[in-house]
Amino acid sequence: MRVRVRLFARLRDLAGAGELVRDLPEQATVQTVWNALTTEMPSLREYERTMSVAVNAEYSRMAAAVHDGDEVAFLPPVSGG
Amino acid sequence: MALVAVTADRLDLEALTAELVANAAGDGAVATFTGLVRDRNQGRTVRFLEYEAYEPLAVRALRRIVDEAGATWPDLRLGLHHRIGRLEIGEASIVIAAVSPHRADAFAACRYAIERVKQIVPIWKREHFEGGEVWLEGATADPDDEMARRAAQRVACA
Numbered sequence: 001m002r003v004r005v006r007l008f009a010r011l012r013d014l015a016g017a018g019e020l021v022r023d024l025p026e027q028a029t030v031q032t033v034w035n036a037l038t039t040e041m042p043s044l045r046e047y048e049r050t051m052s053v054a055v056n057a058e059y060s061r062m063a064a065a066v067h068d069g070d071e072v073a074f075l076p077p078v079s080g081g
Numbered sequence: 082m083a084l085v086a087v088t089a090d091r092l093d094l095e096a097l098t099a100e101l102v103a104n105a106a107g108d109g110a111v112a113t114f115t116g117l118v119r120d121r122n123q124g125r126t127v128r129f130l131e132y133e134a135y136e137p138l139a140v141r142a143l144r145r146i147v148d149e150a151g152a153t154w155p156d157l158r159l160g161l162h163h164r165i166g167r168l169e170i171g172e173a174s175i176v177i178a179a180v181s182p183h184r185a186d187a188f189a190a191c192r193y194a195i196e197r198v199k200q201i202v203p204i205w206k207r208e209h210f211e212g213g214e215v216w217l218e219g220a221t222a223d224p225d226d227e228m229a230r231r232a233a234q235r236v237a238c239a
Contacts, residue, residue, distance in 0.1 A: 009205035057137035077218040080204030
């Protein structure tokens with residue numbers, strides 16, 4: 001299956017792109033997506049303990065299942081206001 | 082006008098307040114908050130800020146803040162508009178208006194709203210300062226973190 005990955009702020013800068021497409025095995029979770037990304041780009045790992053994740057623009061968890069066509073986002077600590 | 086918004090346009094607190102007050106049949110209090118781009122931050126001279134949002138989730142998070150405030154202060158009407166893109170020193174990055182029958186709830190809800198924005202809304206600022214630029218990072222966003230929500234409420238009601 002294929003998912004769209006969104007990265008924001010410094011995570012986007014580290015990856016050099018805000019939007020990526022990745023092919024994953026069936027039964028994948030948000031964690032699977034993150035593992036694929038950090039294998040390619042180890043520098044992203046610094047956010048593992050501080051980031052939030054979202055699936056289809058709803059806050060989610062690393063253990064959540066992802067499905068074909070989903071949008072999975074990784075969000076550094078926020079600084080709005 | 083939408084009561085919550087993430088927009089690249091200049092913010093208009095008067096219009097947002099007017100929209101809320103138009104539906105406030107005889108309410109007695111309006112409290113507002115405007116956040117401005119400061120010229121100094123952590124000893125640095127700020128040139129300008131760039132705000133970025135995950136827009137669909139940011140709008141949902143703003144709506145969630147309105148819902149939370151409505152559960153705490155039942156007669157409240159709350160609006161929040163956040164700006165994104167490049168903002169110069171002195172420009173408004175966020176405007177919040179809270180309308181209520183009484184001042185205590187209006188003040189508290191307004192403070193609660195800005196505290197929650199800083200906790201759970203997926204918006205980031207990149208500070209361009211004299212000598213460099215840096216992404217600012219605050220809270221790990223987790224709307225289900227009840228400790229954080231209570232902390233915002235304590236500050237609001239102090």
